Amino acid sequence: MPETRMRTPLGRAIGLGSAKEGVQHWWMQRVTAVALVPLVVWFVIWVIILTGSGADRAAFIAWLRDPVSAAVWVLLLIAAFYHGALGLQVVIEDYVGNEGARLGLIVVMRLMALLGCILGIVAVAKLSLGA
Amino acid sequence: MASETRPLSPHLQVYRWQLTSVLSILHRAAGLALAAGTILLIWWLVAAAIGPGAYAGIRDFLGSWIGLLLLFGWSLTLYYHLCNGIRHLFWDTAHGLELPQVYAGGWTVLAATAALTAMSWIIGLIHWSA
Numbered sequence: 193m194p195e196t197r198m199r200t201p202l203g204r205a206i207g208l209g210s211a212k213e214g215v216q217h218w219w220m221q222r223v224t225a226v227a228l229v230p231l232v233v234w235f236v237i238w239v240i241i242l243t244g245s246g247a248d249r250a251a252f253i254a255w256l257r258d259p260v261s262a263a264v265w266v267l268l269l270i271a272a273f274y275h276g277a278l279g280l281q282v283v284i285e286d287y288v289g290n291e292g293a294r295l296g297l298i299v300v301m302r303l304m305a306l307l308g309c310i311l312g313i314v315a316v317a318k319l320s321l322g323a
Numbered sequence: 324m325a326s327e328t329r330p331l332s333p334h335l336q337v338y339r340w341q342l343t344s345v346l347s348i349l350h351r352a353a354g355l356a357l358a359a360g361t362i363l364l365i366w367w368l369v370a371a372a373i374g375p376g377a378y379a380g381i382r383d384f385l386g387s388w389i390g391l392l393l394l395f396g397w398s399l400t401l402y403y404h405l406c407n408g409i410r411h412l413f414w415d416t417a418h419g420l421e422l423p424q425v426y427a428g429g430w431t432v433l434a435a436t437a438a439l440t441a442m443s444w445i446i447g448l449i450h451w452s453a
């Protein structure tokens with residue numbers, strides 16, 4: 193309703209206004225948060241079970257050999273790193289005033305999140321598929 | 324004095340500490356700590372993928388008292404961020420925003436965090452000695 197009431201036809205045609213990215217960011221922060229609730233509960237319970245068996249490598253690998261567990265691990269890694277990167281970006285935007293430094297930090301942070309996520313997925317894949 | 328009735332802007336130096344603001348900044352601190360904690364997670368995975376030697380290294384580290392302290396802090400942080408995150412998601416549906424409800428929710432989050440952390444460690448430690 194505000195869209196039609198508050199904006200002129202010209203305003204709508206050229207589409208100036210918000211950058212239209214904030215909503216996506218905010219929304220994905222919520223979506224990943226909701227996804228993380230069951231994933232994190234699953235993860236913590238498994239880590240406790242693993243601790244019970246002495247947390248040895250064989251038990252860890254046996255867990256990852258199960259295809260469903262490996263898939264959930266990958267989901268967890270993607271959700272956690274995506275959510276973390278979105279969150280860290282907000283913190284950087286809040287505290288780093290200088291525009292160049294802010295953009296630089298965000299780029300470095302995103303690359304590190306991507307690297308961590310890929311490292312994790314590759315490790316899960318290797319352990320899950322054997323080798 | 325007229326100035327005493329004027330609204331206060333929330334600067335850290337002039338605003339009294341209270342549950343609402345403390346839990347809010349703790350959520351951010353927890354998010355930052357969890358992001359740092361992912362390094363440990365990836366280290367664990369990659370060490371397991373590299374081989375038994377590397378895995379033994381991180382296992383020994385996590386089994387040391389510094390490692391256990393880190394794990395304890397991690398579990399506490401994770402549960403706090405999880406519980407308070409659910410509170411955030413609930414707020415996003417425009418519920419529970421009256422001040423008394425915000426306080427009730429805040430204390431609930433603290434109690435749930437303590438309970439979940441204690442429960443996890445009790446379960447973990449029972450398995451441990453077995």
Ligand code: HEM
Binds near residue numbers: 280350351405
């Ligand atoms: C366990 C499930 C989780 C839930 C339910 C959750 C929920 C949330 C929510 C709702 C927010 C937005 C808060 C706001 O708008 O101020 C948030 C922010 C954040 N989360 Fe999570 N989160 C979870 C796990 C994680 C994990 C694993 C990480 C680390 C990788 C993380 C890192 C962050 C960061 C850095 C922020 C930004 C903090 C800020 O802007 O103040 N979260 N989380």
